[in-house]
Amino acid sequence: MSYSGALALLRAGVGKSGKHIAELSSLIASAASIGAVCESSQWLARRMKNAITNTSLPIVELGAGYGSVTRVLPASTVSIEIDEQRFEALRAAFPDRTILDTCAIPVLSQLTTPTVVVSSIPSVNNPQFDRLRNAIARAHKAGMIPELITYTYFPHDPLSGIFPNSAVAGVELLNIPPAFVWRYSC
Numbered sequence: 001m002s003y004s005g006a007l008a009l010l011r012a013g014v015g016k017s018g019k020h021i022a023e024l025s026s027l028i029a030s031a032a033s034i035g036a037v038c039e040s041s042q043w044l045a046r047r048m049k050n051a052i053t054n055t056s057l058p059i060v061e062l063g064a065g066y067g068s069v070t071r072v073l074p075a076s077t078v079s080i081e082i083d084e085q086r087f088e089a090l091r092a093a094f095p096d097r098t099i100l101d102t103c104a105i106p107v108l109s110q111l112t113t114p115t116v117v118v119s120s121i122p123s124v125n126n127p128q129f130d131r132l133r134n135a136i137a138r139a140h141k142a143g144m145i146p147e148l149i150t151y152t153y154f155p156h157d158p159l160s161g162i163f164p165n166s167a168v169a170g171v172e173l174l175n176i177p178p179a180f181v182w183r184y185s186c
């Protein structure tokens, strides 16, 4: 269900029927499982893509979801999504792309060439984030991640202390909620 669908439900009054309550519960469960109210907007997706400065390197996308960021990245991007349902939706939407249904954390230790990482994996309310952070730090130290782009919904730096340079590349207001785009580089 989309965010606008949820708003329509709320306007209709969630107390009116069990069906509304069930649909709202499903929306909340879905939002909790991706760590976001809904998929990134096209404007946030483009801001993520435009934050990449090292355009000659291969790109690996972590946490592709239903593909809102995938869509604006080059076709050569390797996209990773752990959730089976989202993985299947991605495969159907992007049949010519390389999409892996695996956890992003071990993939980072398998990088063999310098790669730009574009990550949508949440840093808040994500019990695995420390492991992801450590894997990013190791891969960066090994020279495999010269640049990384991610976003947060709060002005906190999720990967502070790992890269020599970290900066807010932009704030996207046309997203629910508004998001901070972070660029990390050597």
Ligand SMILES: C[S@@+](CC[C@H](N)C(=O)[O-])C[C@H]1O[C@@H](n2cnc3c(N)ncnc32)[C@H](O)[C@@H]1O
Pocket: 033, 034, 035, 036, 038, 039, 040, 041, 062, 063, 064, 065, 066, 067, 068, 069, 070, 080, 081, 082, 083, 086, 102, 103, 104, 105, 120, 121, 122, 128
């Ligand atoms: C906030 S959503 C982002 C979806 C989409 N990229 C966007 O920006 O709208 C985060 C996605 O990361 C996926 N994810 C979370 N942890 C992951 C992991 N360890 N490995 C791969 N994907 C993961 C979730 O299943 C979810 O689809």
